[in-house]
Every structure is written in C-alpha cells, then in structure tokens.
Amino acid sequence: MQIPGHIDPVVTSRAITPRADGRIDLMGLSHLQIRQLFLESQLDEKAAKLRSKQVFHWIYHRGVTDFEAMTDIAKTMRPWLAQRFVIGRPQVVEAQVSSDGTRKWLLRTDDNQDYEMVFIPDADRGTLCVSSQVGCTLNCRFCHTGTMRLVRNLTPGEIVGQVMLARDALGEWPKGNMAGGTEDEDDESGHYTADGRMLTNIVMMGMGEPLYNFDNVRDALKVVMHGDGLALSKRRITLSTSGVVPMMAKAGEEIGVNLAVSLHAVSKEIRDEIVPLNRKYGIEELLQACADYPGANNARRITFEYVMLKDKNDSDEDARELVRLIKQYKLPAKVNLIPFNPWPGAPYDCSSPERIRAFSNIIFEHGISAPVRTPRGRDIMAACGQLKSAAEKKSRAELDRLAEEKQAALG
Ligand code: SAH
Ligand code: SF4
Numbered sequence: 001m002q003i004p005g006h007i008d009p010v011v012t013s014r015a016i017t018p019r020a021d022g023r024i025d026l027m028g029l030s031h032l033q034i035r036q037l038f039l040e041s042q043l044d045e046k047a048a049k050l051r052s053k054q055v056f057h058w059i060y061h062r063g064v065t066d067f068e069a070m071t072d073i074a075k076t077m078r079p080w081l082a083q084r085f086v087i088g089r090p091q092v093v094e095a096q097v098s099s100d101g102t103r104k105w106l107l108r109t110d111d112n113q114d115y116e117m118v119f120i121p122d123a124d125r126g127t128l129c130v131s132s133q134v135g136c137t138l139n140c141r142f143c144h145t146g147t148m149r150l151v152r153n154l155t156p157g158e159i160v161g162q163v164m165l166a167r168d169a170l171g172e173w174p175k176g177n178m179a180g181g182t183e184d185e186d187d188e189s190g191h192y193t194a195d196g197r198m199l200t201n202i203v204m205m206g207m208g209e210p211l212y213n214f215d216n217v218r219d220a221l222k223v224v225m226h227g228d229g230l231a232l233s234k235r236r237i238t239l240s241t242s243g244v245v246p247m248m249a250k251a252g253e254e255i256g257v258n259l260a261v262s263l264h265a266v267s268k269e270i271r272d273e274i275v276p277l278n279r280k281y282g283i284e285e286l287l288q289a290c291a292d293y294p295g296a297n298n299a300r301r302i303t304f305e306y307v308m309l310k311d312k313n314d315s316d317e318d319a320r321e322l323v324r325l326i327k328q329y330k331l332p333a334k335v336n337l338i339p340f341n342p343w344p345g346a347p348y349d350c351s352s353p354e355r356i357r358a359f360s361n362i363i364f365e366h367g368i369s370a371p372v373r374t375p376r377g378r379d380i381m382a383a384c385g386q387l388k389s390a391a392e393k394k395s396r397a398e399l400d401r402l403a404e405e406k407q408a409a410l411g
Pocket of ligand 1: 342385
C-alpha cells in the first residue's frame, strides 16, 4: 500500500523475480508462495502441497540452505529443486563485536546496497534489531540513518534473511532427530534440541521506517511468526514507528506485534524540529492512534521512546507534560528513555545522567514505568540511531540543507 505524501520512499516491485542465473530465491517466501511456485513448475496439486510444506519447514525451522540436506524429500527430487530454486542469505560485508558483546553486521543486497543488523545479548534474552529499509526518508534530526541519501525498501527475503543469518551466526538451528520424523541426520546424542536459544526477541528498530514499507514488513514478520518455521511469538516482536498514523491500525490488525512509538517530544514546536514527520501527523493524532491500537492493553503496553537531548526535550516540565498526555489519552504505556547516541556531525548533545534520572523519576512518581536504556554497542556504532553504512558521508552543511528541504516538502 502506498502512503500519500512527498516523503514516501520509492515504490519497489513486489513481484518474485528470478536471479541472474534464472533460479528463484525462496528466502522470505510464505508456504503458499512456495506452493504456487511448485505448481507453476508443473508439480501436481498434491505434490506441490506436500513438498512446499516440507521445504518451508527445512528452510525456516531447520535453517538448511542446501536441498540435498532435505532428507525426507526423495533423492531424485532434490536436484529438481536445486535446478529451479535457491535458499539465500544476505551477503555479509563485515561483522563486528562490541566490548559489551553487542554484534553488528554490515550486509549487502544483490544490487549492492548496504544495510545493517545488530544483535544485543542480555542475561535473560537476546534481541535482534532488524532493518526494514536501506536508509530512511524521514530525516529525524538526531538520527544517523536519516542522513543516508539512498533509500530502498528491503524485500521480505532481505528482512527474514537477517533473522536467518543471526540464527546461523549464533549456531541456533535445532539438531538431531525430530520425533516421528524420517530424517537420517543426527547429532551426537541423537536428540532433537531447540532449547537455550540466544535469539529470543526481534525489534524492527534498525535502519528505516517499517510502516513506510508496510507490505514487505508484514509479509516478513508473518513468515518469522509462522508456527512451522521460526515460530517467534508476536509477543516477542516489537515494531517501532516514528508515527506513520494512517498505517498504525492496519499494523495492529494485520501483524499484531507490540508497538513502540518514537515520541521524543511533547510540544509541536520541538517535535516538528526533531521528528519532521510531526508536521504531517501531529502529537494529538499520533496519541489517538495509539489509544486505538488493536491489542494494546495493560499486559501489552505501548512503548514510547524518548531520546534525551540536552536542553531540547529534557526539562521537568517536559516530563510532566509527557505524563499528562499519557493520562489524557488513557494509554497503557511505558516510556523508554534513550540517552542520545552521538555520531559525527550530530547537532545535539546527550542530557546529563542526573537530568535523565530526574526526568525518569518524575514519570515513575506518576505510576508509569520509565527505565533508562543502557546504550549498547556504542564503540562499534551499533547503538540506536547510529546505523549508517560508512560509504555514505556528508558534510554538516549538506545535512542542514537536506533537513531544510525535507521541512519544506512537509509544508
Ligand atoms: N524508524 C523507526 C525505527 C528505527 S530507530 C523509528 O524511528 O521509530 C529506533 C529508535 O532509535 C527510534 O526511537 C529512534 O528515534 C531512536 N534513535 C534514532 N537516533 C538516535 C540517537 N542518535 N540516539 C538515540 N536514539 C536514537
Ligand atoms: Fe528514520 Fe527512525 Fe531514524 Fe527517524 S529515527 S530518521 S524514522 S530511522
């Protein structure tokens, strides 16, 4: 679906196109799409149904990339598949590890565009921060990604591919025999194991505005959530938006994951400056869309992200106004305070730790949770808002000019 306005990303084709060698990459495709492709390749209905189910399971549940490993598919059938299809992964250009254990991968699309994904390990969970676009059209003033010139929507395959690659890198595919299965491969114990996974949560908080690439993000997350494949629960997936109001209800209905909203300011003046999309969809409209978000309740709260910018949005009055707004709209909400992560040429400073603490306390005093996020992976530029492929460098003057253009286009 296309969203009206000047700042939408270029619309990219959603057709399944073969690669240069004529084969089709199955990565990111749903069970039904795979079945359709098998039908088009002259399998009969019954065979297409059975084979697509098996292949889907091997791809997304077992993580295999080679049809030869699909041991419950007849030996003669495997070359047939390999002649027509591949199971791809994003190309890894660079992999880095932070001193705090955070990992960042620089990835490349087939048309040579770079994007990034980040894995953040914690004691009780492991969160993969997934990109939805190469770059971002929205130019929030504090965000490095917003300064990238090139923007292109990532395909479902490129989005799901990030999760697959993370599972590969973490060595997390189940091993051994499945009860009742006919697989002949085995691990040492012979037992099927899928426990103790590091990757437990996904946040759509990498590069890009996910609701500006709605169809692909929805299709990708449906594959990620499918019970026969990666089987991640919607409760463990969070989609973050800078406030694309017309798409929020649709996201709740068609994807149903947790919602995070990049609020960052409580007055029109400041939000217009730091999140330019506010000129199009103002704070009241945005909060009403949050109040209407399907599935939000006290057990599944909406997260408001709030970046702490020194002398910009961090006063006691701002904190009190934030509380007032949350109460006015009766929002089941929690607030994530994100210390501003610096990047070269950024026009803001981070608020002091004392200021952030005072801001957090005011919100807590009114019964709303407002933890301060510990920045992760800053040393490898993997923290919130620091993602940007190194190939893209611009001067401060150029950045200011771009920001002015964006403001003018928003009217
Ligand atoms: N485009 C989406 C999701 C990606 S950004 C969105 O804006 O919501 C993930 C979070 O990091 C957002 O809340 C974003 O506002 C925040 N962020 C961006 N730049 C940042 C920076 N330099 N320091 C701290 N947080 C930042
Ligand atoms: Fe885009 Fe989000 Fe960065 Fe804003 S904060 S420029 S919407 S990625």
